[in-house]
Amino acid sequence: MDDIASKNPYEGNAQLSPLEQDVLWEYAKLNKNVKDLCARLRELSEGPDKDLLVQLRVLERKMGLVMTLFKASWWGHISSVQEAASDPGEDTFADQTITR
CATH class of the missing domain: 1.10.287 (Helix Hairpins)
Structure with a gap:
């Protein structure tokens, strides 16, 4: 035809x-x-779309980095709170205006 x-x-x-x-x-x-x-x-x-796979791999690496930084920040915060709570000399949560 x-x-x-x-x-x-x-x-x-x-x-x-x-x-x-x-x-x-x-x-x-x-x-x-x-x-x-x-x-x-x-x-x-x-x-598979090769360009899309490359972009997703880059995004995966960035998300992994963000997650690692978030975990480090969170654990740093938890450690500082625990350290402050375990130190009897410093009462960070008490009102400092009241005298005993």
């Missing part, structure tokens, strides 16, 4: 009116476009 986009395969068919020939030709072109789209989508879905 010749290229469907340039030549109407239904042209000259005595059983079809000119309008029917044009409508069938448009359907044939649409069918070809849908098949091309399906083939391209199949190609894209079969393999």
